[in-house]
Amino acid sequence: MTTAVLIVVGLLLVAFVAAFLLRRRFLLSGLGAVTMYLRPPGAARWSVGVAWYSGETLLWYRALSLSVRPNRRMCRTQFQVDARRRPTGADLSLPPDSVVLTCRTGAGPHELAMDPSTVTGFLSWIESAPPVDR
Template identity: 40%
Template sequence: MPAWEWALDIVGLFLLLALLYGISLIFRRRFLARHGGTFELSYRVRSDSPGRGWLLGIGRYSGQSLEWFRIFSLSPRPKRVWARELLDYAGRRAPAGTEEVSLYDGHVVVSCHYGGEPLEIAMSEASLTGFQSWLESGPPGTDWNRR
């Protein structure tokens, strides 16, 4: 078999794998959204340099926690989980500098504290309204003076 046929077979295999990966991402997104409550949510992993360290993802409310899934992962498990009782809203701001390119279009950066540690996430205005409502609608017995 000539070398060009081997090269053509390898290229065809890579295209098939890329197609299967894309189809798998679509099915995973449908699987995660089957019970509703999902939205586009970016998470800042590193804050050591301004505007850098953002990862695109999907957020999902699950009872008393907010789950975050990486957008290009095939894992059905969340990469991060934040409990409602440890999450405090601190404010919001518009993306600045390279953040405008790194984040989804129209998202705002939300500053929070999780267990006393700073946390930055980004979401749309509509999702922010839902997030604030979810934070305020804690179960009975919640210590409202803490907020």
């Protein structure tokens, strides 16, 4: 009986790890998918995730999750980059060569961090948004 329970628990653990790895691989395989760190307003910690940007929407998925739904959805026409900086001592969880963008969105202010090679494509995507009549 005990051996059977251990085998079932082991198989469930292997299935859980496999689902987690397959989800991450699927998220990173899409066009416009990049690893992106996000810090919402008022949060002290950064969250790592995968962002898909195409069309009019940026979809951000938390990396340490099994959810198939995005954790954040931001509209490109409401996106404005206010500042660009290097990580400081308070940003210990970020890679040292990353770029931090301070942004305003329809959902409020956010900070996004990504590799320098990703920033140019991301900023081009934001700037190529069609004009909005106000």
